[in-house]
Amino acid sequence: MKIKKILNNNVVIAKDDDGHEVIVMSTGLGFSKKAGDIFRRQDAQKIFVLSDEVKGKYGQLMRNVDPVATEIAENVITYATEQKNLRLNDIIHLTLTDHIDGVLTRLREGVYMTNQLTMEIKRVYNRDFGIGLYANKLIKEKTGLEPNVDEAAFIAMHFMNNRLDCNNNDETINQTIAFVDDTMKLLETYFKVKLNEDSLYYYRFVSHLKCLLKRIIDGTTFTDDPLLYDTVSRSYENSAKCAAKIANMIKLKYHKDVSSEEKAYITIYVEKLIRECNKK
Incomplete structure (x- = not known):
């Protein structure tokens, strides 16, 4: 070469x-x-x-950033693409390197940022948050500096915004976080429980809710299956009542009717979550 x-x-x-x-x-x-x-x-x-546009800016950035920041950023991007199977916009090579360079500067000066959305990002964008934690781990290994958990959330946002499999922007992300948060709070209030946010069932339900919101925003027509809902609601009566409340919230907030089939799926997710809580 x-x-x-x-x-x-x-x-x-x-x-x-x-x-x-x-x-x-x-x-x-x-x-x-x-x-x-x-x-x-x-x-x-x-x-x-890199595209020609990004490559020019990347060249400018390289002359002004800590080479360690470049190394960390590229290792994190490799981890995200190879271990987490994310498809990313190439501009992340620019934005993440610049961000991590800023993190290193702040940490050396003893400045720690706070992120009001940290817990919500962990809850809704668990995979991206895990990448942020991996970045924190690399920063500590490479520099001896120890970022707080809020830095992991900031780094996660770069991946949330640059994934090619999602049409994410700040408005969509905030809307998704609010939707999942409202749903989970309703569920916890109805059953008077505290959900385990690290559980597989929780992660699956969050993934389902993100897809559900996307269909709501896109105006996708919901299919109906009264027989499925009738069967599920008779088997899981209390969870079905909670699912009906979630459907009513969606109707009031998004002016979208939720089909009986969708309520059946929500019921099943709710039932699994509550059963897991009751085991403890």
């Missing part, structure tokens, strides 16, 4: 053997090198492609 431009000691723009322009990361790769120098592909620790 041939170096086209050195961004910093660890990051260069290069041309691969097929003539494609790529970003290459490797510790010390840009040190004592110049444009036109050749290096082996196997010496690259990470190779990725």
Whole structure:
């Protein structure tokens, strides 16, 4: 591979053997090198492609950020794509690196940010929050600095906003958080319980609620299956009453009727959650 431009000691723009322009990361790769120098592909620790617009801004950023921030950001992005199977907008290479550089600066100055949505993000966007916790762990390992849990939530928001499988923006995220929060509070109030937010059933119900809200926002028509609801409601009478209250909340807040089939599914999720609570 041939170096086209050195961004910093660890990051260069290069041309691969097929003539494609790529970003290459490797510790010390840009040190004592110049444009036109050749290096082996196997010496690259990470190779990725950016759009022309993002690549120009990324090059500017690399001249001003802590190389450790770049390393951490790229390790976190790799973790998100390879371990959590996220498909991400390439601008995250820019925004996350810049954010983590700011985190390192703040932590060195003893400044700790608070995030009012931390618990809600953990509840609704559990996978993204887990990536944020992984980032916190890397920051501590690489620098000795220890971010608080609110920093994990801030980092999670970068993944929430840049996932290609979701059309997320700040308004959608806030709406989703409010919808899930309202639903879970209604459920806890109705049954007078405290739900286990780390449980598999909780995670599955949250995932279902996010899909349900998307269908509400998109105006998707709900199918009806009275027989299914009749069967489920007779088997889980109390959970069905709670599901009816959730459906009524949706009607009042979103002006959308919930089908009997959807109420049946909500009933089943509620029943599983409450059974889990009652086991403790």
